[in-house]
Amino acid sequence: MSNISNNSTNIPDEVDIIVAGGGAAGCTLAGRLAAADPSLSILVIEAGINNKDVPNVIHPAMYLTNLVPGSKTATFHLANKSEKLNNREAIVPVGGCLGGGSSINFMMYTRGQGIDYDDWKTEGWTQKDLLPLLQKTETFHRTDPGINKAVHGYEGPFHVSDGGYVSKNFQDDCVRAAAETGLKEVPDANNLSEANGMQKWPKWIHPTTGRRQDAAHSLLHPILESNRTGLQALTEHKVVKVLTSNGRAVGVEYAPNLDTQTAIPGTEVLDAPKVVKARKYVVLSSGALSTPCILERSGIGSKAVLDKVGIPVVSEVPGVGTNYMDHNLFLTAYNSNLPEHESFDPFLDGRRDFMAEVEEFSKEDGSKRIAWNAMDVAGKFRPTETELATTPESFRELWKRDYESRPERPLMVTVFGPGHVGDHSMLPVTQYMTAAIFLSYPYGRGSIHITSPSVNDKPDFDCGILSNDWDLEALVLGYKRNREIVRRMKSFVGGAESVLLGPKFREGSKGSRWDYPTANGAVTEYDPEDDEAIKHFIRDVVATTWHSCGTCAMKPLEDGGVVDGKLNVYGIEGLKVADLSIMPSNVSGNTYSTALLVGEKAASILAEELGIEGF
Structure with missing residues (x-):
């Protein structure tokens, strides 16, 4: 019997331990525990497809194809319409x-600041x-002088390198231009303290295989393919809710994901949702947009929300589903x-064929x-x-309160790419x-x-982007700084005629001018x-x-x-959350x-x- 399947008849x-969600955190959690104690029976339930050796997953240059409409490797959440976004409905993949x-x-290998975790x-x-x-x-492959090796890892399963290729002349050009604006090149902007520097950016790409360093291929699949493990993964199934008894999580109810079926037996679709019990733990790891919904369908959340959809309260935890954050x-x-x-x-307009480049990579002297x-x-x-x-x-007041005396706190991350x-x-x-730019x-x-109680009904999703005016003012600063680098x-x-995507300034305005000398330190007025034109553009995009x-x-x-702090959900024993939904405040980075x-x-x-020794 395979340890990974999309057929629930293979599931005990x-x-x-049940891990509801096979994302980065879920794969890491399950993989580490399974490796430490092969006698543990661990089931990962993933709503999406198996990613094993899927070309647009493993080959870095194909990454944008995952975000096209109809993608089978991404899920798209539609937010409510927002006046702050010029009445757009934000799409969050x-x-x-x-x-x-x-x-x-x-x-992009981007770590938060150390103070973010404090x-x-x-x-x-x-x-x-x-x-x-x-x-x-991590296994960190950068060896630049000035890098503090004490803050990096050199024996981990996830490799960090320059990848197989860079546009070196573009890098040099961008770093030089940024330095002319005062944003100097630094050896390591990911040392947990650097907050004001430019860098030729490292990547989650293996330096010799050229493959993406995702959590499933790096940790989960090698264990699933071994002969000695209690780890299993069920793909293409959604966790509907957590089952509780006497204040303890005892299992989950799950059902086929109707959006991602590939070869699920037709009879299974007609079946009632299935149940799998957990002897020790249920861990929700379905991400910031799905984990709170699983909790609410389980009767864990705000009484007002649960009453509205007719779900009895099992544990009143009003914070479920609130505090949603994203980098704008x-x-x-x-x-x-x-x-x-x-x-x-x-790569993006079809001149360069992906599969031909895969073949080239395999050649000793081929393109990488x-x-x-x-x-x-970045x-x-x-x-x-x-x-x-x-x-x-009002902007300067918050800056003084939250940033001025904290030099390790950056305002934003800026990124430049040759395409x-x-x-x-x-x-x-x-x-x-x-x-x-992202804030x-x-x-x-x-x-x-x-x-509603249904796992398939669209949730009420407010993305909160630009709901605070401070954020818009900050992004205006970001636009102006990036423009100084570009020019x-x-x-x-x-x-101005070479601006493909940017604010539409009125003819003859100061902001419309791109043609005066740029090497003399002059700053655009x-x-x-x-x-207002910059703000309108930002709201549009x-x-x-x-x-x-x-x-x-x-x-x-x-x-x-x-x-x-032990990731226990309030009011329910044996139930934990382990994904980015637990972050009480943001981190500066991907x-x-x-x-x-x-x-x-x-x-x-x-x-x-669990008493696992030597972990």
Whole structure:
């Protein structure tokens, strides 16, 4: 019998531990425990498909194909319409296969700041506590002088490298231009303290195999394929709810995922939801948009929400589904003069064939571009005093309170790539470049709640993007800083006519000018109408960064918390949450590193409680 299947007839009636969700944290948790104690029977239930050797998962350059409509590796959540987004309905994709977001993300190796974890104010979760776990996850291949090796790991299952290819001239150009604006190159912007520096960015890509470093391939599949394990994975099935008895989690109810079926027996679709019991634990690891919904369908949440949908309260935990956070992202795009071999665009417009590049990679002297994500340059930055002086007084007040005396806290992350990641179907076939910004610690908050007891009904999802005006003002600063870098780059063709995606300034305004000298330190000027044009553009395009978190926060129950420092759900024994929903506040960076960290920490907590020695 295979240890991984989409057929529930292969699943036992009872196991020791159920992990509801096979994303980054769930795979890490299950993999670590299964490796430490092969006698444990552990069942991972994943709503998506098996990701094993799926080409657009394992080959880095194919990552954007996971986000096209109809994708079988992503799940798309539609948020409520928002006036703050010019009446748009934000679409938030999450991982829709084994490995979760780690199977489809952009592979940027970005760690939060150490103080981010201190800010969680939870015993056992400070940066000092968590550094050994961060090190445990990774094999860090960068050897640049100036890197503090003491903050990185060198024996973990997840490899961090430059990948197979970079656009070196673009990197050099961007780093030089950023330095001219005051954003200097640093050896390591992921040392847990650097908050104002640019870097040629590392990636979650293996340096020799060229493969994506997702949690399923790196940890779960090797164990599933071994002959000595109690680990099993059931794919293409959704967990409906947690079953409880006398205040304890005793199992889950699950059902086929009607959106991802590939070869599930037709008779199973007609069956009533199935049940699997848990002798020791149920761990919810379905992500910030699904875990709170599972809790609410289980009768765990706000009484007002549960009463509205007719679900009896099992444990009143009002914070379930609140505190939703995401990093607010927007892109600008420009015509570039990059040669074709230094651009990612040929992958996106069809000039460069993915499978041909896979074959090339296998040749000793062949191209290594298939192991490239084009996220070649990025940085974390804080605004200058001059930039702060252009912001409203209300913005400066919060800056003074939350940032001024904390130099390790960046305002945002900036990213530059040699290509246009948008739709190429209506564009001239040529080369482009992209500049992106995402806000490190947005003040806006959203929520997600069920609208019925059914696992298939759309939830009430408020993404919260730009719900706080401070966030918009911060993104305006980000646009202006990125623009100063772009207009100093030799890769930029130059002129307003070469702005492919950006604000629409009125003719003759200060902000419309791109043609004056850029090497003399001059800074673009803007008038109030220009600022409004920037804000309108941001409202039109700002979107998710695929970093959903916070909806089952780890903090006291009376403060809106859902789990305690041991990840126990309040009021229910034997039930834990282990995914990014537990984050009480945000981290400055792509969240994959933190998801792995949560999985590692959850595994250590369970190992201790289970009495597994030498973990």
